[in-house]
Amino acid sequence: MVMMISKMKIYIVGLFLFLVASKGLINEVDAAGECGKTPISSAAASLSPCLAAAKNGRAAVPPVCCSKVGALIKAAPKCLCAVLLSPLTKQAGINPAIAVSIPKRCNISKRPVGKKCGKYTLP
Numbered sequence: 001m002v003m004m005i006s007k008m009k010i011y012i013v014g015l016f017l018f019l020v021a022s023k024g025l026i027n028e029v030d031a032a033g034e035c036g037k038t039p040i041s042s043a044a045a046s047l048s049p050c051l052a053a054a055k056n057g058r059a060a061v062p063p064v065c066c067s068k069v070g071a072l073i074k075a076a077p078k079c080l081c082a083v084l085l086s087p088l089t090k091q092a093g094i095n096p097a098i099a100v101s102i103p104k105r106c107n108i109s110k111r112p113v114g115k116k117c118g119k120y121t122l123p
Helices: 002-030 040-046 048-055 063-075 077-084 087-091
Strands: none
Touching: 040 048, 040 063, 040 077, 040 087, 048 063, 063 077, 077 087
């Protein structure tokens, strides 16, 4: 009987520890990253109107691109940098040195001027 109670206590303590550890893992998965709860791939896809301007510094930046970049900077300023440094950027043929100039080319007044984004600095 005493042995059964000991096993029951061990089981309950083990279950409690498992639940506590699981909660920590769930919180880590749900935690907000650079783009909040939006995956970087989704944030990058939202900037698809900027593709030509991110490859060519002389290309006109479409107004829809400017509005998307402006909204992203306002909602999650670190997200723009996370997108620029993501492997998706390289796969799409985007030149990060050109892409960081888009907020300036869009005349976004509240852009993070001078912010370091990897080895690039936002103008």
